[in-house]
Amino acid sequence: MQNDFLGLDGRVVIVSGAGGGGIGTAVTAMAARAGATVLAVSRSPENLERHVGPLAAEGLAVVPVAADASTDEGIATVMDAAGKADGELHGLVNVAGGAAPATWMRSTRVNREDWRALFTQNLETMFFMSRAVAAELKEQGRPGSIVSISSISGMNTAPYHIGYGTAKAALVAATRTMAVELALDGIRVNAVAPGVTETPASGTYVDQDADRDRRAIAMGRRGRPEEQAGAILFLLSDLSTYITGQTILVDGGLNLKWSHLAADNTTLFLKDESFRAAITRE
Incomplete structure (x- = not known):
């Protein structure tokens, strides 16, 4: 009954970035x-085997696809797999x-290579x-839902991380524009902007400090990856059929x-003082 309410039975969903053991794996x-x-x-085939393999072993309808979505060749591989799913x-x-x-x-130290x-x-x-x-949904004449991960850094300031924050802000702008262009085709385009979330990636520079978390976060x-995934699932599902062009802060x-x-x-979430000193140096 819950599956019918969410409206995902018989549908194919692509999760780009599913193998990191964080939000993407939780969404999958x-x-x-x-x-x-x-x-x-x-x-990374290794990450797929480590984090996605156990889901398939549970009997879930999960198809690992090793492809680099930052390249045209990788995207073609993904779309070919979607056609066969x-x-x-x-x-x-x-x-x-x-x-x-x-x-x-x-900002004064950022070079073009890092920015790009x-x-x-x-x-x-x-x-x-x-x-x-x-494009594939339009060709098939089917409605659909696209959800992208922005960041709280793209919704406000991102001191000492201007490239990342600006890219995530641009993602929000792209989401809004695509939502308008695709609305009459029944394709909704939204985003989720996570705050500090416990993922393997964030653990590389954020340490554990419960007292600080209580001071900084209402x-x-x-957050947990599953809590980000819940918002994403809502936007994917038929529970949100009248929502498009939005970025939800989670x-x-x-x-x-x-x-x-x-x-x-x-x-304040930085792991150590040596890292703080390194990023603020002139």
Whole structure:
């Protein structure tokens, strides 16, 4: 009954960036349990085996797809797999993105190579993957839902992380424009902007400090990947058929307080002082 209510039975959902063990993996599991056939896309076969393999072993309709969604060849591989999947294409979740700790620095130190790499990773990958899925849905004359991961950094300021924050803000703008263009085709385009979430990727520069979390976040704790996945599943499903062009902040109220910046405007969530010193140097 729940699966019928969500409306994902018999539908194919692509999750780009499914193999990291964080939000993408959680979305893959949740969508499959809601009845979808999920194409779990990652450029790392090892990550697919580690994080997605157990889901398939449970008997869930999860199809691992090793492909780099930042390339035309990778997107073609994904779309070929979608054409062969059991069910009708319905949704896309763009999780692939992020930024390595080495990309944190003052704006005056950012070079073109770093800037372009962040935009490729966080904006181009989302746009061209969305473009391919939207074109296929239009050709089939089918409605659908595209959901992309922005960030709280794209909804406000991102001190010492300007490339990432700006790319995520551009993702929000692209979401709004595509939503208008595709609305009459029945294709909805939305985004989710996570706050601080406990994922393997965030663990590379964020440490554990429950007292600080209580001070900085209205709900007093960090989010879990499954809580981001819940919002994404809502936007994928027939529960949200009149919602398009929106970016939903899923941050536990972090944006309401916005008190997580230290006196030097670096985020209080940074793991260690040596990292703080490295990113703020002239």
